[in-house]
Amino acid sequence: MSLSEEQTMIRDLARDFARNELAPHAAEWDRTGHFPEAEITRLGELGLMGMLVPEEWGGAGADHVSLALVMEEIAAGDAGVSTTVNMQNCVVTKPVYEWGSEEQKQRYLRRLVSAELRGAFMLTEPHTGSDASAIKTRARLEGNKYVLNGNKQFITSGTTAHLAICFAVTDESAGKRGISAFLVPTDAPGYKVLRTEVKLGQNSSDTCQVALEDLELGPDMMLGEPGQGYRIALANLECGRIAIAAQALGIARAAYEAALEYAGERETFGQAIFEHQAVGFKLADMATELEAARALIHHAARLRDGGLPSIKEASMAKLFASEMAERVCSAAIQVHGGYGYLRDFPVERHYRDVRICQIYEGTSEIQRLVIARAIREE
Structure with a gap:
């Protein structure tokens, strides 16, 4: 699926920030439990914390595809930061914009969009x-x-x-x-x-x-x-599920990229382990699953952006991406062998970070229930 010029620009902005400002510190933050307040504030300054809010309220006025792209990139840099990005975009700024009174929006919305206030x-x-x-x-x-x-x-x-x-x-x-x-x-x-x-x-x-x-x-x-609370709570299910699917994809992609690099450098029996069919095939399967998840995510996001029903597709994207991500992160550890089990390498962190994606924003069991009901009614 091709991206627009604006979507490509937003993705590249998030990718550069994640690679330069998040990934180099992710292991330390994981070890110490540090909340990266300065980096979160910077994300607000870049316009990535109120992406779905119109420009008149300080937001980016972007679409759900752009949000999915940002979530993938930020998650590849640091999973915990991407959770904050999801929170601020899908279940804080969006409900305040959609359901808030004029006075509430004047008091809070611009400050939430800029991450001056976190939600x-x-x-x-x-x-x-x-x-x-x-x-x-x-x-x-x-x-x-x-x-x-x-x-x-x-x-x-x-x-x-x-x-x-x-x-x-x-x-x-x-x-x-x-x-x-x-x-x-x-x-x-x-x-x-x-x-x-x-x-x-x-x-x-x-x-x-x-x-x-x-x-x-x-x-x-x-x-x-x-x-109206229950309606408000459920109003952005698609947004949250698309975003968490993209988060799972980003974490899994980071694990895959680490495994791919390691497989090209590590040598056994006189050649890089990538050249051993067992390892090469494993990486091929990982790459295929990542692409399949991305296609599901972007399809659901495009439906959402087009104002079309997307609850089934969002659930499919989250179900597949979250379960795929655990498989890919586990495979990345396997490619590393014993080193993958050590804190010295990032893949064990990716494996720990991604497990929650099958639980929050609706468990895998709930996603299957939603999908089953939808296909029964078709």
């Missing part, structure tokens, strides 16, 4: 993952204020965000239509990070459990209308 998305709770309608966090109207109480789990950027989109039940009798969305400043009294999780990978991105304890918000901090 978080607080839907998941300790007992609810895929079943988003079963959340227990409550927002009780007392006088002219909503009082929020509840716990949120697996919150990306829970300690580093300035503003969180939080979902809470405002009408217990209305089921999922009783869920509303709120803009929650993370410095508000009652916002408490209970713990920062110790994870398998993506250690440059913080993941937290957050408690809301009698946190008070004015009605002006509700995003959308009462009862």
Whole structure:
């Protein structure tokens, strides 16, 4: 699939930044758990943190194909940073633009797009993952204020965000239509990070459990209308799934490129191991799977950009790309042999980083459920 001149320019911008500013530091950030705030801010300055927001609000006014290209490149440089990029683009700036009041957009949107403010998305709770309608966090109207109480789990950027989109039940009798969305400043009294999780990978991105304890918000901090929270939460499923598919592709591509380079340098029996058919065929399979994933991702993104139904295609892209990526990263370790198991080489980090792609933004099981329902109705 050919790219437009603008899409190529955006991809090359992200690629140069990832190679020069992210990849050289990724191993250290993984080791220390460092959150690269300066680099995130720079991404905002480059226009890559509000890509789907129109230019009138400071965004790039770009399309979903461009976002997928950026996600692939940033993920190839550092997976954790790409998670922050996905968060800011798909589930922070986009909902604020689409559902926010004029006053909310004036107050927050340009600052989110520029990454002066970083966002978080607080839907998941300790007992609810895929079943988003079963959340227990409550927002009780007392006088002219909503009082929020509840716990949120697996919150990306829970300690580093300035503003969180939080979902809470405002009408217990209305089921999922009783869920509303709120803009929650993370410095508000009652916002408490209970713990920062110790994870398998993506250690440059913080993941937290957050408690809301009698946190008070004015009605002006509700995003959308009462009862629209569930719609807001699900409105950008395609965007998030396309972006995470592209993230998985980028991580896998980085592992493949490391394996390809190693196979050309490492010699056994008097020749580079690439010349051994067992290794050459493995790399051929890896390259083929990467191209197949990219085609699925760009197809889903183009449908989305054309205003056509794309939930099935986005789920297919995420399902295939995330599972393909684990296979490719595992194969990259195998090409390295024992060295692939060492922290001295990047492929073990890529393997750890990519595993989560089969879980967040909808597990592989949920993707298969969505696809099965779609093909049954065709």
